[in-house]
Amino acid sequence: MDFMATHYGWWILAVALGIAELFIGSFYLLVIAGAMFLAGIAAWLDLSMAVQLLVAAVGSVLGALLVRHLKPIAPAEEPPEQSRDLNLDIGQTVTVEAWEQSGLARISYRGTIWQAELLSGYPRRAGTHRIHAISGSRLVLIPVELARAGGHTPAPAPAAHGVA
Numbered sequence: 001m002d003f004m005a006t007h008y009g010w011w012i013l014a015v016a017l018g019i020a021e022l023f024i025g026s027f028y029l030l031v032i033a034g035a036m037f038l039a040g041i042a043a044w045l046d047l048s049m050a051v052q053l054l055v056a057a058v059g060s061v062l063g064a065l066l067v068r069h070l071k072p073i074a075p076a077e078e079p080p081e082q083s084r085d086l087n088l089d090i091g092q093t094v095t096v097e098a099w100e101q102s103g104l105a106r107i108s109y110r111g112t113i114w115q116a117e118l119l120s121g122y123p124r125r126a127g128t129h130r131i132h133a134i135s136g137s138r139l140v141l142i143p144v145e146l147a148r149a150g151g152h153t154p155a156p157a158p159a160a161h162g163v164a
Helices: 006-024 028-044 051-071
Strands: 094-095 103-110 112-118 129-133 138-143
Touching: 006 051, 006 129, 028 051, 094 103, 094 112, 094 138, 103 138, 112 129
Parallel strands: 112 138
Antiparallel strands: 094 129, 103 112, 129 138
């Protein structure tokens, strides 16, 4: 007499993989768990072990392809130094008191002094600016009055003669 029917083995394996998926979070183990469940159904229907293994294999491959299709690995839409998901400072506002001759400004932000530069093509003037990117340890700024809502880069305004 068998210790346990084969379909119970498949279903226990499916549940174990489903539980493991909770700790990993990749969806692929969930797909394999689903394939094991289908193999358990094949066993419950009293199909041969070869058919059960085939169901598990085909279910795993098709499920993995489905996950891959539904969740493609897409390149980042924006460079990391401009990504709000990676850097919470992007989009914050700062006040520039004055620009130095070198084209840089020293600003106070988050309790420390930062070097800041203006995004190329924008006029240098004191006032409120929005952080557009972070280049190394330097903030790249856009004047607030020229920045559109949503954080997209507006078309640069023409620079005044002698100031760039």
